[in-house]
Amino acid sequence: STQHLVLGIETSCDETGIGLYDLTAHRLVSHRVFSQIDMHAAYGGVVPELASRDHVRRIVPLIRETVAAANAGLQDLKAIGYTTGPGLAGALLVGASVAEALALALGVPAIPVHHLEGHLLSPLLASEPPRFPFVALLVSGGHTQLMSVTGVGKYKLLGESVDDAAGEAFDKTGKLLGLGYPGGPAMAKLAAQGEAGKFKLPRPMLRSGDLQFSFSGLKTAVLTATQQPDYTTEQSADLAAEFQEAVTDVLCAKALSALKQTGLKRLVVAGGVGANKRLREQLVAAVTRRGGRVYFPELEFCSDNGAMIALATAMRLEAGVAEQTTDGAFAIRPR
Numbered sequence: 001s002t003q004h005l006v007l008g009i010e011t012s013c014d015e016t017g018i019g020l021y022d023l024t025a026h027r028l029v030s031h032r033v034f035s036q037i038d039m040h041a042a043y044g045g046v047v048p049e050l051a052s053r054d055h056v057r058r059i060v061p062l063i064r065e066t067v068a069a070a071n072a073g074l075q076d077l078k079a080i081g082y083t084t085g086p087g088l089a090g091a092l093l094v095g096a097s098v099a100e101a102l103a104l105a106l107g108v109p110a111i112p113v114h115h116l117e118g119h120l121l122s123p124l125l126a127s128e129p130p131r132f133p134f135v136a137l138l139v140s141g142g143h144t145q146l147m148s149v150t151g152v153g154k155y156k157l158l159g160e161s162v163d164d165a166a167g168e169a170f171d172k173t174g175k176l177l178g179l180g181y182p183g184g185p186a187m188a189k190l191a192a193q194g195e196a197g198k199f200k201l202p203r204p205m206l207r208s209g210d211l212q213f214s215f216s217g218l219k220t221a222v223l224t225a226t227q228q229p230d231y232t233t234e235q236s237a238d239l240a241a242e243f244q245e246a247v248t249d250v251l252c253a254k255a256l257s258a259l260k261q262t263g264l265k266r267l268v269v270a271g272g273v274g275a276n277k278r279l280r281e282q283l284v285a286a287v288t289r290r291g292g293r294v295y296f297p298e299l300e301f302c303s304d305n306g307a308m309i310a311l312a313t314a315m316r317l318e319a320g321v322a323e324q325t326t327d328g329a330f331a332i333r334p335r
Ligand code: KG4
Pocket: 013, 139, 140, 141, 142, 143, 166, 167, 168, 170, 171, 182, 183, 184, 185, 188, 271, 272, 273, 274, 275, 276, 277, 302, 303, 304
């Protein structure tokens, strides 16, 4: 019997992600992620050339594995979705080329998907998914955005960071404090051993009156604190805790403002920083106090993965708003 499956391919950065979504059962049937983090950690960050080469090495075996895990065959694939950007150009080209070639061979559509749309829709993979409309807080390594989402493909940007993304600030500050890559999880771990408030860091743009963010000053403030003559490395946990609190305070305040401004009650949090425990706690407390509800992706879908790309592709197909590459020429959009 033939199944109706959508394959999702994600290769924008340092994770090769493959997902399979069942168009009939409306659910994710299998997914696999291969993370290159260990390889890049030795260099203190992602090395683009190494990332591309590793995607090349992993992608086909991972597709085979994901399809096999669903007891399916390639003939069951009815469309191939892939991340077209933003991300590293070489890395994106690997996923795009494999997706387009596979689609060509199978005679099915290839559907380019925006990476952030994948993140944005990832909470819909949860067992209790949010309904439209909602406000989305997108907090990843490359983006910090608030959006109003009224349906698939119906996204309105409410505000974003004018400089560093929240995840980028975590990564850069982690590096500054001598932590490995990626800095976010390491900072969160260190922060758990410290106490916020012992250091005083700014809450950038908290009272700017709009929904914009700025995080680069926070990293500089941490640098300044570490340069004080009486600073010792034993205090780094307190500094990390205060940093995390400052980021959390700003994200919470602006997310609340966005709900108020749009009159919406549901807040969806997506992207790697959405894995941060403190942020989750504070968002839930603040939003429920005002009669709203917060939705998070399952932890495994917070960071980059193919499942969210398969979902976004399937939802676009079902809504009739899937953009297809028809002439065989395809492009990536790194920025
Ligand atoms: O969404 P993502 O996996 O990749 C991008 O599209 O950027 O996000 C990665 C970002 C990194 O900056 C990483 O440090 C951050 O998410 N991150 C965290 C945590 N886990 C990952 N930041 C704070 N706390 C965490 N627990």
